Amino acid sequence: SQTIHQWPATLVQPVGSPLSLECTVEGTSNPNLYWYRQAAGRGLQLLFYSVGIGQISSEVPQNLSASRPQDRQFILSSKKLLLSDSGFYLCACPRDSYNEQFFGPGTRLTVL
Amino acid sequence: KQEVTQIPAALSVPEGENLVLNCSFTDSAIYNLQWFRQDPGKGLTSLLLIQSSQREQTSGRLNASLDKSSGRSTLYIAASQPGDSATYLCAVRLQGGKLIFGQGTELSVKP
Numbered sequence: 246s247q248t249i250h251q252w253p254a255t256l257v258q259p260v261g262s263p264l265s266l267e268c269t270v271e272g273t274s275n276p277n278l279y280w281y282r283q284a285a286g287r288g289l290q291l292l293f294y295s296v297g298i299g300q301i302s303s304e305v306p307q308n309l310s311a312s313r314p315q316d317r318q319f320i321l322s323s324k325k326l327l328l329s330d331s332g333f334y335l336c337a338c339p340r341d342s343y344n345e346q347f348f349g350p351g352t353r354l355t356v357l
Numbered sequence: 358k359q360e361v362t363q364i365p366a367a368l369s370v371p372e373g374e375n376l377v378l379n380c381s382f383t384d385s386a387i388y389n390l391q392w393f394r395q396d397p398g399k400g401l402t403s404l405l406l407i408q409s410s411q412r413e414q415t416s417g418r419l420n421a422s423l424d425k426s427s428g429r430s431t432l433y434i435a436a437s438q439p440g441d442s443a444t445y446l447c448a449v450r451l452q453g454g455k456l457i458f459g460q461g462t463e464l465s466v467k468p
Contacts, residue, residue, distance in 0.1 A: 279456075288458045289401075289448075291455060291456065335400055337456075344389060344406075344450060344454075345389075345406040346391060346403065346448070346450070348393075348401040348402075349400055350399065350400045351399065351400045353398065
């Protein structure tokens with residue numbers, strides 16, 4: 246079965262600092278991978294998705310970027326964080342052909 | 358543009374009650390619908406997945422229904438327990454693979 250790991254679990258960063266969040270997946274190969282953000286009191290917003298190595302689609306224009314250097318690794322980055330980047334970041338991938346979406350444990354980011 | 362709405366936003370019930378959470382969506386062209394549970398500060402746990410051709414799915418005390426033509430889904434929780442307290446989210450998957458989420462219903466089950 247699939248397992249999604251996210252690192253770090255929590256992060257406090259000053260405005261203007263860089264960001265790198267990592268997501269790794271076990272138990273599957275060539276998965277579609279997704280980054281979502283959940284801001285306080287709001288629903289989940291899809292940020293990026295990837296169908297393969299080096300293939301990234303952006304859903305929302307912003308100061309974040311994503312990369313997929315390996316088949317089961319998905320990275321979310323920023324060169325300069327904004328206060329509005331605070332939130333709960335979740336990585337997800339579908340389970341096989343059922344397309345049941347599974348989520349990682351998330352990273353809580355606070356930008357001060 | 359697909360929009361997903363969940364009503365109510367919050368619900369408090371005494372232990373043992375049966376309850377229904379509602380989810381509505383504006384475009385019936387969906388691939389499937391999924392219900393999730395989210396505990397505070399945690400990730401999402403998948404509860405039930407209903408394919409667009411299905412009417413309902415059951416897992417233990419949970420039953421989810423789907424009426425695609427009317428753009429509605431319900432999550433029925435039987436004999437609620439304090440451990441059921443969490444935020445429940447529904448999401449529809451579009452044909453292109455994107456998931457659109459509702460804002461969630463925050464459920465509190467009082468002992």
